[in-house]
Amino acid sequence: MVSKMSKAKLLITGIVSILAFFIISSCAPVVEKVDVEREGTSSEETGNTLEEGAQEPEDFEVVDYENAVIGAEITGYIPSYLCTDADNYVKIQITNTSDFTWKCSGKDRVCIGYHYYGQNVDYSDYDKTARTLLPDNLRPGETTTVEVLINDITHEGFYVIQIDLVLEGHFWFSSKGVPVLEGKTYFGSCAE
Numbered sequence: 001m002v003s004k005m006s007k008a009k010l011l012i013t014g015i016v017s018i019l020a021f022f023i024i025s026s027c028a029p030v031v032e033k034v035d036v037e038r039e040g041t042s043s044e045e046t047g048n049t050l051e052e053g054a055q056e057p058e059d060f061e062v063v064d065y066e067n068a069v070i071g072a073e074i075t076g077y078i079p080s081y082l083c084t085d086a087d088n089y090v091k092i093q094i095t096n097t098s099d100f101t102w103k104c105s106g107k108d109r110v111c112i113g114y115h116y117y118g119q120n121v122d123y124s125d126y127d128k129t130a131r132t133l134l135p136d137n138l139r140p141g142e143t144t145t146v147e148v149l150i151n152d153i154t155h156e157g158f159y160v161i162q163i164d165l166v167l168e169g170h171f172w173f174s175s176k177g178v179p180v181l182e183g184k185t186y187f188g189s190c191a192e
Helices: 002-026
Strands: 072-076 081-083 088-096 110-118 143-150 157-167 181-188
Touching: 072 157, 072 181, 088 157, 110 143
Parallel strands: 081 181
Antiparallel strands: 072 088, 088 143, 110 157, 157 181
16 A cells, blocks of 8 residues: 555656646746848838837828728747746737738737637636737838737636737727637646
């Protein structure tokens, strides 16, 4: 009987060690750098120089969003484990395939948000989740890399996460047929 107890303790210790490694390696680190690729618009080519953090002024035309081409390509992946008690950052790339420039601030800005649907728990939210701002205005054809903040899920369980773009005050891009980045993940505590 003592031998069976020792084997059970060893088995439990091994499982706990594996789970601890999985949890620690799955929580995404905070990354502050955001890259924006622009073809043919470098400051060396244009002669323009900006102070760090400054943004080029742009004149925006009035866009008829009901008749505009709405499009985006979102690539990346959603980790299989995220934390209920910490900010989670999911790195994605977004390409603007719309026919208008996405504004990163002000009225009619485009943000990155997400929807979540509990699979074995009764929690979901479509519209009131955290938003991540674009680092800069994004012209048609341009691509940016963004760390999307996911921090609204506080109940442990399995969830489907859908990363989606939103034109604030107007619509979610998925409502216009743009595919979301979707993944199933388990939310659990990362507290020690």
